[in-house]
Amino acid sequence: MIKFLNVTKEYPKTGAALQDVTFHVPKGEFAFLTGHSGAGKSTALRLIYMAERPSSGEVRVSGFTSSRIGGRDVPRLRRRLGVVFQDFQLLEDRTAEENVAFALEVTGTRRSHIGPRVMRVLTQVGLAGKAHQYPRELSGGEQQRVAIARALVNDPVVLLADEPTGNLDERATRGIFQLLRDINASGTAVLMATHDLDLVKAVPAHLIELQHGAVAYDSAEDADPGAAAP
Amino acid sequence: MRPVLHETLLAFRRAPLLSALSVSTIAFSLFVFGLFGLIAVNIHAAIGAVAERVEVVAYLRRGTPIEAVTVAMSDIQAFPEVQGVEHISESEALTRARRELPEFQDIFQDLEVNPLPASLEVRLKPQFRNAATAAAVADRLKGFQFVEDVRFGNDWVEKLDRLRTIATAAGTAIGAAFALVAIIIIGNTIRMAVLQRSREIAIMRLVGATDGFIRRPFLLEGLTKGVLGGLLALALCYGTYVLVGSVYHASLFFTPAEAAAGVAAGGLLGLLGSLLSVGRHLRSV
Numbered sequence: 001m002i003k004f005l006n007v008t009k010e011y012p013k014t015g016a017a018l019q020d021v022t023f024h025v026p027k028g029e030f031a032f033l034t035g036h037s038g039a040g041k042s043t044a045l046r047l048i049y050m051a052e053r054p055s056s057g058e059v060r061v062s063g064f065t066s067s068r069i070g071g072r073d074v075p076r077l078r079r080r081l082g083v084v085f086q087d088f089q090l091l092e093d094r095t096a097e098e099n100v101a102f103a104l105e106v107t108g109t110r111r112s113h114i115g116p117r118v119m120r121v122l123t124q125v126g127l128a129g130k131a132h133q134y135p136r137e138l139s140g141g142e143q144q145r146v147a148i149a150r151a152l153v154n155d156p157v158v159l160l161a162d163e164p165t166g167n168l169d170e171r172a173t174r175g176i177f178q179l180l181r182d183i184n185a186s187g188t189a190v191l192m193a194t195h196d197l198d199l200v201k202a203v204p205a206h207l208i209e210l211q212h213g214a215v216a217y218d219s220a221e222d223a224d225p226g227a228a229a230p
Numbered sequence: 231m232r233p234v235l236h237e238t239l240l241a242f243r244r245a246p247l248l249s250a251l252s253v254s255t256i257a258f259s260l261f262v263f264g265l266f267g268l269i270a271v272n273i274h275a276a277i278g279a280v281a282e283r284v285e286v287v288a289y290l291r292r293g294t295p296i297e298a299v300t301v302a303m304s305d306i307q308a309f310p311e312v313q314g315v316e317h318i319s320e321s322e323a324l325t326r327a328r329r330e331l332p333e334f335q336d337i338f339q340d341l342e343v344n345p346l347p348a349s350l351e352v353r354l355k356p357q358f359r360n361a362a363t364a365a366a367v368a369d370r371l372k373g374f375q376f377v378e379d380v381r382f383g384n385d386w387v388e389k390l391d392r393l394r395t396i397a398t399a400a401g402t403a404i405g406a407a408f409a410l411v412a413i414i415i416i417g418n419t420i421r422m423a424v425l426q427r428s429r430e431i432a433i434m435r436l437v438g439a440t441d442g443f444i445r446r447p448f449l450l451e452g453l454t455k456g457v458l459g460g461l462l463a464l465a466l467c468y469g470t471y472v473l474v475g476s477v478y479h480a481s482l483f484f485t486p487a488e489a490a491a492g493v494a495a496g497g498l499l500g501l502l503g504s505l506l507s508v509g510r511h512l513r514s515v
Contacts, residue, residue: 049436071441078438089433093244105237106439154437 001027001158001189002048007057009043009213017043019213020057024220025191025206027157030184032200033193035210041193044210045162048191049081050074062157079107082151082159082188086166088143090135096122096146097131103150121149125179141172148179158189165196173199237447238454241427248426249455252419256459257466259412260496264467266408267484267492270401275482277394281359284390286352286367286382292320294348294376302374303350311358311367316351320344347378360394361387413499416459420452420503424511431511441512448508449501456500460493 002025009018018040025031033041046052047059050069059066064077090099100118109117122128125145135143144164151159161180165173177199184190194200200207209217242249290299299317306315318326323346328338352371354363364387368380424431427448434444464484471483484492 051435075435075438075440078436081438083436089429089436091430091433102433103437106434106443107437108443150437 001025001029001062002191003058003060004044004047005058005060007047007054007059009040009047009052010055017213018047018054018210021210021213021215022057023208023215023218025158025189028184028187028189029206030181030190030203031192031206031208033191033208033210034195034197034200035216036195039210040213041195041210042162043213045083045160045191045193048160049078049083075107079154080157082148082154082156084144084147084151084159084161084164086163088135088140088147088167090143090146090150092135095132095134096127096138096149099135099146100150100153103153107154117153118149121153122146124152124183125149139172140168141175144168144172144176145179148176148183152183152188156188158191159183161190161192161194163194164192165194165199177202235450238450241447241451242454245423245426248423252423252455253458253462255419256416256455256496256500257462259415260460260463260492261466263405263408263412264463264484264492265470266405267488268467268471268481270405271484271488272482273397273401277390277397278356280390281356281394284354284359284364284382284387286354286364286371286380288350288352288368288371288374288377289347289379289381290349291376291378292347298376299348299350302376306350306352306371309367309370311354311363313353313355315353318349318351320346320348323347323349350377359387360391362391416456416496416499417503417506420455420500421507423451423455424448424504424507428511431508435512444512445505445508448504452500452502452504453497454500456503457493457497459500460496463496464489464493 004021004023007018007021008016010016021040021044033044035041043052047054047066048061050059050061050064050066053059053066061077062080064073069077091102094102097118100121101114104114104117119128119131122131125148127142127145127149130138130142135146138146144167148159148161148164159180164180165176168176173196180190180192181203207217207219208215303315303317306312321344324338324341324344327346328335331338350371352367354367358364361384364382365384368382371377371380431444468483471481475481
C-alpha cells in the first residue's frame, strides 16, 4: 500500500535527505518510522503525501505512483490519507467541530453529510463533549485528538502521524498512542514517525529505522512481512 | 458556489479588523488616485472649454457675390478639420458689435456707412483646435480670391497648445505614479490577508482540497474587498467634489462610465492581487 523503491531525495542546499530507501507498509498495518531528528522521517512522510517527489526511485501510495502522478491527482491521493503533526495544525479561530468539518467542506462534501460524519469521528476520538470548544480551550492531548479526528473524517486508508506525541506529556502520549492503535484495529493502516523508543518497545509492530537518510533496520526484512501486523 | 460565498463571508466575520483595514487601505489608495482623476477631468474640461473658442475668421472683400460665398462655404465645410462654417454678413457684424461692445455704443450709433466687413467663421473639430491646424486652415482660406484677411488669434492658441502639452505630460506622469502606488499598496494589502491565512491554505492542501477550490474564496474575497474599496473611494471622491463644489462652482464629476471603471479597477486589482498571492502559497505547500 505504501511502497518506497530505492528512493533518494536530495535538496539543492542541504544534500541528500534520503538515500536509496526501500520499504513496504502493507494495508492495515501499524508501522513505526523511527530515527533521530534529521534522519529523514519527515521527508519520508512528505514523499508519501506527495508534497515532494523523489530525486530518484519511486514512491507508490494506494495506487498512485510518484513518477506518474499529475498535479490534479495529488488532491485525490490526499483524500485517501490522513496526516497529523506534532504541532496539531489546527485553525485557532474555529471550534473543534469546525476544524474537523473544514476537511469535509474543502473537499466538496455535501453539507447535509458533514454534521453526522464530524460527530462520528469526534465521538471516536472521545471529544464529542468538547465539539464547540476552541483549540486554546483544549489540552495538548485533546488538540491532537481533534487533529486525528480531522485526519480520519475522510475515511483514509492510512493515517500518517509525524511525531504526534512530541509535544505531549506522558499521560496524553499514552492516550494518543492507544487511540492510534484503536484506529488501526478498525482497519486503517497507521504509519507513525517517532523517536520515542518507549512507545516503539511497548507493542509488537513493524519497525523501520532510518539513520542519516538510509534504512538502518526493517523488522519486516527479518521475518514474514505479514507477521508484523498486530 | 454556496460554500465559496460562505467561506468569503466567514473570512470577513473571522477577521473583521483586518478586512476593514484592507478595504479602507484599498479605498484610500484609490481615493488619492480618484482625486487626481477629478482634477485631471476638470482641467481637461476647462482647456476644452477654452479651446472651443478657437476659430478661424476669414474677412471677405466688400461686394463679394453671395453665390460665390455659398459655393466656397460648402468647400470649406468639406475640409477634414472643419466642424462648421458660418457666414456673418456686414449688417450682422454690426448688430453683433453693437451688442457685444456697448462701450462703443455712440460710435456705432452715429455711423452712416457700415465699416465692418462680412466674414466666414470657421470652427474646427475638437481634436484640431491647435495652432498648427488653425494656421494651415487659415492658409487655405487665404487661397480664396474674395478673402481679404484671415485671423485666428495665433498667439493665444499657441499658449493654449503649450498649456495642453504641459497638462497632458504632468497628468500622465503623476497619474501613472499614483496608479503604481495604488497597485503596490493594494497588492500588499491583499498579500497580507492571504499570508494571515497561510496555515489554512496548508491544511486545505493537506486534506485534499483542489487548487481551484482553495483559490476561489480568496479570489472572491479579493474581488469583494477591491469593489468595496472602489465604492468607498468613489463616495469619498463624491464627498470631496460636493465640498469643493460649494466653494468653486461648475466643477465636473466623473461620468457614470468613468466611475464604474474606477470601481471595476479596484475589483480587478483585488482579484489579481489574490491570484498572485494565493498562487505563490499553493506552490510552496
